[in-house]
Amino acid sequence: MQKKAVIHIIIAMILWGTIGVFRRYILISSSLLAFSRGTIGAVFLYVYLKFRKYELPKITNRKQFGLLVLSGALMGLNWLCLFEAYNYTSVATATLCYYMQPIMIVLVSPVLFKEKLTIKKLLCVAVALLGMVFVSGVLETQVGGFLGIILGLLAAALYGIVVIMNKFITDVDSYQKTMIQLVSAACIMIPYMIITSDTLVVTMDVVSILMLLIVCIVHTGIAYALYFGAIPHMKTQTVALLSYLDPVVAILLSAIVLQEPLTILGIIGAVCILGSTIVSEME
Numbered sequence: 001m002q003k004k005a006v007i008h009i010i011i012a013m014i015l016w017g018t019i020g021v022f023r024r025y026i027l028i029s030s031s032l033l034a035f036s037r038g039t040i041g042a043v044f045l046y047v048y049l050k051f052r053k054y055e056l057p058k059i060t061n062r063k064q065f066g067l068l069v070l071s072g073a074l075m076g077l078n079w080l081c082l083f084e085a086y087n088y089t090s091v092a093t094a095t096l097c098y099y100m101q102p103i104m105i106v107l108v109s110p111v112l113f114k115e116k117l118t119i120k121k122l123l124c125v126a127v128a129l130l131g132m133v134f135v136s137g138v139l140e141t142q143v144g145g146f147l148g149i150i151l152g153l154l155a156a157a158l159y160g161i162v163v164i165m166n167k168f169i170t171d172v173d174s175y176q177k178t179m180i181q182l183v184s185a186a187c188i189m190i191p192y193m194i195i196t197s198d199t200l201v202v203t204m205d206v207v208s209i210l211m212l213l214i215v216c217i218v219h220t221g222i223a224y225a226l227y228f229g230a231i232p233h234m235k236t237q238t239v240a241l242l243s244y245l246d247p248v249v250a251i252l253l254s255a256i257v258l259q260e261p262l263t264i265l266g267i268i269g270a271v272c273i274l275g276s277t278i279v280s281e282m283e
Contacts (some may be wrong), residue, residue, distance in 0.1 A: 002233055002234060003231040004230075004233075005060060005230035005231075005234050006230070006234065006242070008226040008227070008229060008230040008240045009227060009234065010074065010242060011223075011226055012219075012223040012224075012226045012227040012230075013216060013242055013243060013245035013246045013249070014065050014219030014245060014246075014249050015219050015222070015223045016218070016219060016223060016246045017095075017245060017246040017247065017248070017249025017250045017251070017253065018249060018253060019215060019219050019250075020086050020094065020095060020251050020253070020254065021250075021254070021258060022090030022211050022214060022215050022219070023083055023086045023087075023091075023215075024086065024091075024207060024258060025207060025211045026204075026208050026211045026215065027204050027205065027208045027210050028104055028204060028208070028212070029193075030079075030080050030083035030084045030087070031080055031081055031189050031192050031193045031196065031198075032189075032193060033036070033079075033212070033215070034076050034080045034083060034084075034185065034186075034189050035076075035184075035186050035189035035193065035267040036186075036212060036215075036216050036218060037070075037079060037182075037186075037215060037220050038076060038079075038182045038183060038184075038185035038187075038220075039182075039183075039186040039190070039216075040184030040213070040216035040220070040221070041182050041216055041217070041220030041221045042179050042182035042183045042186065042221075043221075044216070044220070044222070045175065045178060045179050045182065045221050045224060045225060045278075046131025046179060046208065047087075048221065048225055049175055050081060050248050054175065056173060056176045056179075057173055057176065059172060059176070061171075062175075063085075064169055064170070064171070065173055067165055067167060067168060067178075068172065068180045068181060068184070069182075069184045070165065070166040071161075071162045071166060071169070071181055072142050072180055072181030072182065072183065072184025072185045072188075073182055073184050073185065073187070073188040074159075074161055074162050074165070074189040075156050075159070075162050075184075075185045076184065076186065076187075077188065078155050078158035078159045078162065078191055079155075079185065080137055080155045080156035080192070081151045081152070081158060081198070082094065082098055082151070082152065082155040083100075084151050085148045085149075085151035085152040085155060086148070088145055088147045088151060089145030089146075089148025089149055090145065090254055090258075090260040090261075091146075091151070091250055091254035091258060091260060092250060092251040092254040092255065092260055092262065092266070092270070093148065093149060093152065093266075094147060094148055094151070094152040095134075095152075095246070095247045095250040096131075096181065096247060096251070096256075096269070096270055096273050096274075097132070097148075097149055097153050097155070097156060098152050098155050098159070098182060098247075099156070099244075099246075099247045099273060099274065099277060100132060100153060100277075101156040101157070101159050101160045101163070102130060102160075103124070103125050103128045103129075103276070104156060104157060104160045105160050105163060105164065106121050106148030107125060108122070108127060108154065108160075110153065112164060116147025120279070123276075124277070124279055125276070125278040127272050127275070127276040128130045128273050128276040128277060130186045130269075130275035131268070131269040131270065131271070131272025132263040132269065132270050132273065133143070133269070134266060134272065137144050143193045144279070146180050156262065158275070159269075161234065163206045165214060165256050174228040174229075174231065174232070175203065175225075175228055175229075177228075178224050182220070182224075191194075195224060210215075233267030244277070244278055246276055247270075247274060248274070251270060
């Protein structure tokens with residue numbers, strides 16, 4: 001069963017690593033994309049569970065339910081920032097900024113969880129920050145995508161908050177947790193879209209519609225089903241290490257499919273960020 005679970009995690013990570021490429025071909029606003037992802041993804045997951053005759057337990061703890069709704073709303077904002085980051089900088093840079101999230105959690109863990117900040121952890125933070133400098137391009141005066149970098153880091157911070165909040169959400173079914181968070185992520189986009197008038201003009205061709213459906217069903221519904229279905233059968237550290245397939249796939253595809261340039265310093269920065277985050281999570 002563990003071998004099957006590993007395969008499912010790998011598939012999910014590869015799928016998530018391709019989202020940036022798909023985003024480039026979806027001709028709608030980031031908020032509408034986030035709304036569509038949450039709505040269609042939740043519906044697909046619900047149908048999937050009904051097909052499997054999986055009974056969702058009731059949540060009786062109001063505090064847990066409130067945390068789920070809030071974490072889902074933050075997840076929606078996290079998607080919005082990440083999708084916008086793809087618009088302002090390269091997919092590789094946005095994804096690497098997004099994967100600063102584990103380092104952010106390391107920095108706040110002594111305060112929130114009373115965890116000891118070891119020398120190894122501090123060194124990993126320093127190496128990751130150095131990598132961030134290389135990836136940003138400031139040493140090569142390539143700061144055109146600065147807004148994308150900021151949005152990518154903001155997305156990482158939001159996701160880090162979601163991860164921390166989920167540590168306080170206990171005794172809730174994984175699938176149920178995901179569905180509530182997806183619906184909440186979609187709902188938080190509604191007032192944003194109304195205020196910004198993001199949905200007044202929507203022009204989509206056949207390719208864009210197809211890409212949108214793939215992101216909502218495959219990258220969200222199917223990927224989440226594979227991911228959360230596999231987690232109970234695997235060690236946490238194994239899941240954490242496999243998660244770095246996501247940025248590796250994103251970086252490779254951005255260079256091959258989108259032909260985004262990868263400088264020597266950018267490559268060194270990528271190695272610093274990914275390497276330091278992997279080492280920081282290893283016991």
